[in-house]
Amino acid sequence: MLLLIKNELMKLFGKKSSWIYMLIILVAVIAAGILQNNFTGEPNENWRGETQATVSQLQKDLEAAPAEDKEWIAVELERQQTYLDENINPTAMSNWHFMNQTVIGVSMLVTLFAVIVSSASVSAEFADGTIKQLLIRPHGRWAILLSKYISLIIYSILLLATLIVSGFLVGTIIFGSGDFGAKFVEMTLEGQKIAELGPQFFLKVLYYLPSLLIVITISFMLSTLFKSQALAVGIGIFVLFVSSTLGGLIVFLAEKYTWAKYLIFPHLDLTVYALQDEILSGVTLPVSILTLSVYYIIFMVLTFSIFQKRDISI
Structure with missing residues (x-):
């Protein structure tokens, strides 16, 4: 099995596209770092004074505001007051x-x-005509398929590692x-949540991993269903981009039905649990994991x- 996985990884990294994807992430x-630096500017050393002035102005606005505007003003007032109470520089x-x-x-x-x-x-094996050569080896079909699946997981983790390492280096520089x-x-x-920067980041990464695994699994399943590489990739990307939209629609449906x-789409983004306890009424992290x-x-x-x-005939 290890030899099969090594062979699949060699095939993956033998493609220029595998390296290009990592380069694109970098x-x-x-x-993103350059753009954010241009927009944020230098931290404000006098943030407490300015935040206190903002709080005072919001308090006056809240009293004079019409009923339909009071809610968002109250939310902003609470946020600004939290900066003062918790000694959090919002411009840091x-x-x-x-x-x-x-x-x-x-x-x-x-x-x-x-x-x-x-x-x-x-699907690429079918498209390139190499599937027969792959299956004549003295290994079961399940072993060959499993080695492909594991190699994809390893490669995806390397993509994520590239993101984290480059993000840390670029952010530090x-x-x-x-x-x-x-x-x-x-x-x-x-509402608002007070969290610690580092732990919150790794919590989001931790919640991101099951979602990534499910997306890889769905895409891998599509790859075994279609002999056409273009069709398999196209449907995979389509499912990825409509999943968030469908997830939002299902959230509204879940209030009635x-x-x-228990449809998959609302549960595909577990990073939401880094921000709140439920994604739907009664739907917590254990329910989503299950x-x-x-x-x-x-x-x-x-x-x-x-x-x-x-049938592997081509």
Whole structure:
């Protein structure tokens, strides 16, 4: 099995595209750092005085504002007051601010490239006509398919590692080294949350991993279903981009239909749990993990069953 995995990794890294994806992530992180530095500017040393003035103005605005504007003014007032109470400089910027905000956003590229590579994994063998040569080896079909799957997971983790390492280096060079445990305020659907920069970043990464695994698995399944590489990759990317939209729609459906809570799409982005306890009423992290686990087993059984019985004639 180890030899099969090594062979698949060699095939992956023998393609220029595999290295180009890593380079794109690096360039995206550098560009994001430069842009954010241009927009944020230098930290304000007199932030307490300015924040206190903002709080005073918001208090006056809240009293005079019409009813429809009071809610958002109250939310902003609470946020500004929290900066003062918790001694959090809202203009502060360090490598951990950059990691927690911008680098997490760039992780979408990791997902996209993982989908492209996974969707093409098996379908490319059919498209190139190498599938027969692959299967005449003295290994079971399941072993060959599993080695491909494991190599895709390893490659995706390397993409994520590229993002994290480059993000830390770029953030440190541009914004300087900051306090790993510094507090900051994040706004969520449930209100504001006070968190520590470093731990919050790694918590988001931890919650990102199951979502990445499921997306890889779906893409890999599509790769075994279609002989056309273009079709498999196209459908994989389509599923990736519509998943967030469908997830939002299902959130509204779930208020009326209980069964909607157990569809896969609302659970694909577990990083939401780094910000709030529930994504839907009664749907907590354990529920989402259990739901994804059931779908994962279904996808894996389908993938290996289809490949075991598939006609490999080209």
